[in-house]
Amino acid sequence: MNKFKPILIILLAVAVLLAIWKSTSPIWPSDASAEIGRGPHGGRFFGGDDFQCEVTIYEPEGVTPEFHVYFYKDGEPLDPANVQLTITLERINRTEVVQFKKQGDYLIGDKDVVEPHSFHAKVQAQYDGKVYDWKFDSIEGRTELQPEIVSKAGVEMLKAGPAEILETVNLRGRVALNEDRTSRAVPRFPGIIKAVNKNFGDPVQKGEILAVIESNNSFSTYQVRSEISGTVIKRDATLGEFVEGQQTLFVISDLSAVWVDLIAHRLDFPLLKVGQPVSIDAGDGAEPIESKLSYLSPVSSQESQTMLARCVVANQNGILRPGAFVSGTVTVEQTQVPVAVKASALQTFRDWDVVFVRVGNLFEAVPIEIGKQDAQWVEIKKGLPLGSEYAADNSFIIKADVMKSGATHDH
Numbered sequence: 001m002n003k004f005k006p007i008l009i010i011l012l013a014v015a016v017l018l019a020i021w022k023s024t025s026p027i028w029p030s031d032a033s034a035e036i037g038r039g040p041h042g043g044r045f046f047g048g049d050d051f052q053c054e055v056t057i058y059e060p061e062g063v064t065p066e067f068h069v070y071f072y073k074d075g076e077p078l079d080p081a082n083v084q085l086t087i088t089l090e091r092i093n094r095t096e097v098v099q100f101k102k103q104g105d106y107l108i109g110d111k112d113v114v115e116p117h118s119f120h121a122k123v124q125a126q127y128d129g130k131v132y133d134w135k136f137d138s139i140e141g142r143t144e145l146q147p148e149i150v151s152k153a154g155v156e157m158l159k160a161g162p163a164e165i166l167e168t169v170n171l172r173g174r175v176a177l178n179e180d181r182t183s184r185a186v187p188r189f190p191g192i193i194k195a196v197n198k199n200f201g202d203p204v205q206k207g208e209i210l211a212v213i214e215s216n217n218s219f220s221t222y223q224v225r226s227e228i229s230g231t232v233i234k235r236d237a238t239l240g241e242f243v244e245g246q247q248t249l250f251v252i253s254d255l256s257a258v259w260v261d262l263i264a265h266r267l268d269f270p271l272l273k274v275g276q277p278v279s280i281d282a283g284d285g286a287e288p289i290e291s292k293l294s295y296l297s298p299v300s301s302q303e304s305q306t307m308l309a310r311c312v313v314a315n316q317n318g319i320l321r322p323g324a325f326v327s328g329t330v331t332v333e334q335t336q337v338p339v340a341v342k343a344s345a346l347q348t349f350r351d352w353d354v355v356f357v358r359v360g361n362l363f364e365a366v367p368i369e370i371g372k373q374d375a376q377w378v379e380i381k382k383g384l385p386l387g388s389e390y391a392a393d394n395s396f397i398i399k400a401d402v403m404k405s406g407a408t409h410d411h
Contacts, residue, residue: 067109141365156393163340173262181254
């Protein structure tokens with residue numbers, strides 16, 4: 001028996017040392033640090049035999065999510081007054097540190113747990129002279145894609161930055177003759193038309209002879225000439241016909257500049273001002289034509305409660321034909337915003353408007369608050385820091401991959 005004494009003494013010493021180490025160690029062993037299931041409040045449950053922690057995210061309808069953390073000792077609820085707690089959230093593009101204070105039988109975080117609840121969390125609790133560290137992951141709305149796959153899919157990557165947002169009003173109307181460049185040729189005296197030199201659609205130069213008339217008074221002939229250069233858009237002259245004085249024989253118009261008469265509804269009246277830019281769409285896939293409002297009618301139509309808004313439009317290529325319907329987009333305000341994204345970047349995820357940001361090879365849906373927007377740009381009032389890299393054109397491809405990866409919402 002005596003020969004076993006040294007061994008027993010050594011084993012006893014080791015046991016004592018282990019007991020001392022366990023009582024003074026600041027960190028629990030790794031097998032005790034893991035999540036061990038769900039707690040009484042449905043939260044993540046951590047701890048060992050004598051001390052447990054339950055982390056919940058409280059998010060009833062209409063309330064911004066917040067951490068509620070409960071503690072237990074030997075399986076019984078523990079007053080959290082003597083527990084110090086910090087939770088660090090490593091999000092895709094930032095780090096958040098949440099401190100806690102007592103509220104009732106739990107500790108409540110001093111920050112809202114903003115959506116999405118996608119992060120790597122580090123939980124550190126101090127109680128009774130010991131420090132406990134736990135970790136858990138809550139990932140949603142995230143996927144990982146290699147750069148070559150993103151490029152091959154045609155996903156455009158941009159950085160959030162300043163942009164000019166245009167507030168616009170869309171109007172409809174039609175092309176009209178520019179009356180300032182339209183002339184009507186009339187005979188000076190009654191007589192018989194002896195010659196007709198121009199037909200409908202013919203080009204005319206200023207001073208060119210349109211017709212020859214034999215005066216009914218003197219029986220001598222005189223010429224009817226064009227006062228402007230342009231195109232014959234109307235002819236009411238027939239060889240041998242008797243014409244009275246002041247009867248319109250030809251209408252000549254310079255179609256290199258036409259009027260576009262747009263119809264504005266009453267609610268838009270206060271927004272419109274002379275000089276505002278107008279982008280005119282003539283249809284048929286033609287490029288928009290840029291102009292400006294040159295005239296606003298001082299009166300409105302009694303029947304339709306609309307107002308005429310006119311612009312003079314260059315028409316050298318003849319695309320705009322008088323009588324044709326067109327639409328016009330009037331820019332009524334231009335606003336410079338500090339953070340904006342391309343309109344094609346906007347997607348929906350759950351109940352949010354989101355942009356998919358990229359950090360490294362990771363993409364994640366980031367909820368945003370939208371401000372002013374136009375056809376090209378969207379102001380971001382909240383949710384996306386300046387300089388964030390995001391998916392613009394073809395961003396729906398990123399969303400499809402996120403949904404395929406599994407967009408969970410599990411706390």
